[in-house]
Amino acid sequence: MNAIRSSIQLKILLLLLGLALPPLIIVGWLGLSSLNIARETAVVEGTNGLRQQATANLRQRAADKAQLYDTALMSVQQQVETVAGYALDRYNMPVTVFSSDRVWVAPRPTDDLLRQYANQAAYVRQMIPILREMVAKNPLVNIGYIALEEGGILAFDNEAVIDQLLTLEAFDPRVRPWYLKARDAGATVWTEPYVDANTGLLATTCASPLYDRQGRFIGVVAFDLLLKTIQQDLLTVDVGSSGYALLINTNGDVIVRPDMQADVRWDQPYRTENLLDSTNADLRAVAEMMVGRQSGVQLIQEQDQASYVAFAPITTAGWSVALIVPANEIDAPALATGQRLSESQSRLWNQLVAVLLMIIVTISMLGLLLSLSFTNRISVLREGVQAVAGGDLSQRLPAAGSDEIGQLVDAFNRMTDTLQSKIAELEENARQLATLNAVSNELKGILSWPVLLETIPKAVCERFGFDRAVLYLVDGDVLRAVSASFGPGNESQAQQFLAVANTKPLRLDGSSVEADVVRSRKAIIIDNPWNNPRVDKTKQAASASRSYVQAPIFGRNDAVIGIISADYKLSQRPVQARDAAQLLTFASMVGLTIENVQLYNDLEQQVAQRTEELRAALERAQLADRRKSDFLASISHELRTPLNAIIGFSTVLLDDTDQPLTPTQREDVQSINRNGRFLLHLINELLDLARIEAGHLNLEISTVDLQQVAGEVCDTVQTLLRNRPVILRNALPATLPMVAADSDRLRQILFNLLSNAIKFTERGTITVSAQLYDEVNGDGKIERYVAVSVSDTGIGIPLERQQDIFGEFVQIHGRRSRLGGTGLGLAITRKLVLAQGGRIWVDSTPGIGSTFTFTLPVAQSALLAAPVGANVVMP
Structure with missing residues (x-):
């Protein structure tokens, strides 16, 4: 047997090789062509991979440099804010440290000005030690200082700066760019490049405004960074022999680049290049991305030369750093590697051509000798497969021995039997799903609670083939039978069963089969209900069923809200597991419909009741309002007549000169007259209010x-x-x-x-x-x-x-x-x-x-x- 199987395996292998000869020739030709394409692709991909790696390294260097500057500038900003916080703490406090350090008073320090602003000078002298300490800690910072709004007082960590300022005609810190920007922003800022009055070099400043506890502006604390220092640091970045680095701000202005020079006076605004205004469209696009706080690498054309620009944002100052490297310095290693790949692929191509020719010759010879050894049985198998593919599932193949082909024929016949059974099962399931969908659509259109309860058991019988069905719903801690369908002409039997079932409702915590269905949340088949101790004998006598199934109904939150019971009383056939699964599917579908209709009917009743209550309340309120207005008008008219008489008689008594009143009498009559007039005023107000509310104004x-x-x-x-x-x-x-x-x-x-x-x-x-x-x-x-x-x-x-x-x-x-x-x-x-x-x-x-x-x-x-x-x- 093993020998036969080995022979068959050998024949199949040889036959497949023989049949594969024409495709192999074509595939070989295509393979060689593909190999040639793959060789070229490998060169291109290899070159591109190296280029991508080089650009990724360049991007990483830009990101690392941005991160380094972000950390350094953050340190400078924190130092400035620390000095500002210390200055605010010392503001308006007694001077404890007296110093002879020189300070500047705008426009030039004189004895009169120093005496006039002695308190302010003493205050800023206290800041000089901490300024010196902070500047000494940070090598990027050139100088630190504090300037006050009052008098233009200015103190430096290095008082030698004052000697340089004395060479100028006048100097007022309150008009310098760093002072104005910090005061206008009301927060710590980084300035654009400007010419430093002390060194005459380009500088940028981190400045923080000072405000007293009442929110009044006091002055500014600032640290200067010379752009020359930043230039020297940027030149240390590995950007090749022809590459360079630059910094730009949020406006697109170039802050630092190798060729920047201070070509204006210290008191004149410095105008630097703005990349957003560049005539080079590629450079403008890169500048827009840098201003937009983006990072990446872009290839641009600059001065007839392709260059890579890697850029990354510096978060603290709102700047961006860019590294610009000529493309030929990036691509040179990748091109050299691509050349080596091309040579290696050429050698492999030649070897593959030789091997392919040998395989073609061998397959051709074997295929010619062995192609006819077992074609007959394969043809029979093919015909059977074609018949099944055409829809004839009754087709069976004759036995073909015990080798692999014979086993394949047996497996084919078993597969056809299984396929025929599964198709029949799928057709039945599709019919059931169509029935469920139709019933679901019918029930969704019912909004009447009684109609829904009557329709559910009827649908179980009419659509799913059951003879009788009963619907139970949970009512507190019991189950009540709410509707039943016992078939046409058996309506009285259904009503009698409902009366018997509800005479003693089934408790959910009881030992009945129905209670088990609710607790287990599964469908249960009862085959011999007369001998089942969990079946209620009275209810069984009313139904006389020999076999029935009960399935739970699920509502919202997966809670059991009732059960459906169904049987085949008239056809006298037992309930199968398939029937239980079908009823359980229907019960799962109908639960939400029951709850929705119940909620709809409850809501309708509540709306009608509340509408009637509101209508009655409105009528009562309107009646009370009318009665109040009528009462106020009536009582006001009734009171005004006697009050007018009282006021009139008291006035006559006061004005009667023939019979003058004693002082005591006059005082009493005046009190009567005054209070009467006041009471008349109050009554008139009530009458006015009644008229207005009654609409009679x-x-x-x-x-x-x-x-x-x-x-x-x-x-x-x-x-x-x-x-x-x-x-x-x-x-x-x-x-x-x-x-x-x-x-x-x-x-x-x-x-x-x-x-x-x-x-x-x-x-x-x-x-x-x-x-x-x-x-x-x-x-x-x-x-x-x-x-x-x-x-x-x-x-x-x-x-x-x-x-x-x-x-x-x-x-x-x-x-x-x-x-x-x-x-x-x-x-x-x-x-x-x-x-x-x-x-x-x-x-x-x-x-x-x-x-x-x-x-x-x-x-x-x-x-x-x-x-x-x-x-x-x-x-």
Whole structure:
């Protein structure tokens, strides 16, 4: 057998080699061509790989240099901020360290200026030791100093700088670039290049502003870095013989490059090259990426030469570093390596051609000798495969021996049997899924709770072939049968079963089969329910089922909300595992539908109930409001008649000269008259409020002279200020235009506001003023208004209560005022102002006073003559 198998294996191997001869020739030719292409590709890829490695190294050098400068500049910035913090701590503190170090006073230090700013000079001298200490620690820093806004005082870590400054005509640090930029920015900054007044070289400065505890600007602490020092450091970067490095700032200005020179005076602005304005488009693109805080490597054309630019951002100062290297210095090693790869690939190509020719000759000879040894059986196998591929799954191949081909034929026949069974199973599953999808779509369209409960068991019977089905739902700690379908004509039996099942609901913590389904969350098949101790005998007698299946229904959060029970009572066939799986799939699908419909019906009921409650509450509120208004109007009218009589009789008694009253009697009658008038005023306020709320307020809008009305009201309330240290001022301007208002209601508004001011002002001034302003309405048109203000120097109103004072029956300072009240005056005033097209508001500070302001529209006849008013900012 082994010999036969080995012979067959040998024959198959030889036959495959023979059949592969034509393709091998083609593949060989293609392989040689591909090898040639691969050789060229290897050279290119190798060259590119080396070039990429070189550019990656260049990028890494740029990133390392950026990181190094970021660390160094961060150190400088931290030192500057440390000195600034120390300077702020020592500000306004007694001088403990006295020094004779020289300091600078702008524009030149003199004895008079040094005496004038002696305290400031002593203060900055205290900073010199820490400046020296910080500068000595950092080799990048050229000099450190502190300058004050007051007097232009300037102190250096090295007082020899002052000797250099004395050679200049004048020097004021407050106009230097580092000082101005730090003061304007209000934070630590790095400056653009400028010419240092001390060294005459290009420098950049890290400067931090100083502010006292009140936020006032004091001066600036700054450290200078000479660009020459940074240039020398950059030249140490390995960029080849022709490469160079540069730094640019956030504006694209070149800060450092090898050929930069200070070609202007120290007091003139230094103009450096801006790469964003370069005529070279490649260089501009690189500059834009550097300004955008990006990093990378770009190939550019510069002065007829290709160069690589590697760049990286310096975070601390907002700069970017760039390393520029000619491309030929990067590509030279890669090109040399590519040449060596090309030579090696050529040798391999020649060897492969020789081997391929030998293989072709060998395969040709073997294929001619052995190609006919076993073609017959292969042909039979091919025909069988073609028949199965055409859809004929009944095709079976005859036995073909025990060798590999025979085993292949047996495996083919077994595969055909399995395939036929699986296709039948897939067709059945597809039918079931289509049924489930159709049932799901039907149930989703049902929103009625009773209809849904009735439809679910019917769908189980009609769509899945069961004879009977019952739906149970969880109700607290029990299961209740809510619907059943026992087939056409058996509706009475279904209702009888529901009545029996719900006579004694099944408890979830009980020992019934239904409780086991809920707890186990799995479908259970009961084959012999009469002898099952977990089956309720009463319910079994009502159903008389011989075999049935029960599956759990899952709702939201994977909770069991019920079960479905189904059987084949009429067909008398037992329930299979396949039936249980089908019912379990349906139960899993229907759970969310049950909960959604239940929530929908509950929500409908809640909305209807709440709508009815709100309607009833609204009717009660409207009735109560009408009754309140009617009551206020009625009681006000009833009280005014006797009050008018009391006021009239008391006035006659006071004015009767024929029968004069005794002092005691006069005092009592005056009290009756005064309190009667006050009570009448309160009743009038209630009556006004009732009229306004009932909509019975009638306004007679006309052209009114505001100055005249205000004068009359001021004369009326002047009597309330007798013997009191309060001055009433009428400050209305004479050029005030006419307003459109009801004159009587305008008097009432002014009287209420002035009375309110008098109540709460013990001493000081009450002022009536007005001004014009223009306001844009909702249509975008400009309208002219007059804003009238009543200001007092009274006790004021707390901010948190200013929104409440215009409410009805609100008294913020009821117990502190000289006179009592109902708390209706300001509420009525607000309603009267709004009714005349205006607005009213209050500005008040407790202990200082209050200002009530209301607006009235300017009369149309006065608009053309009135001057343009100022735009008043309204709250």
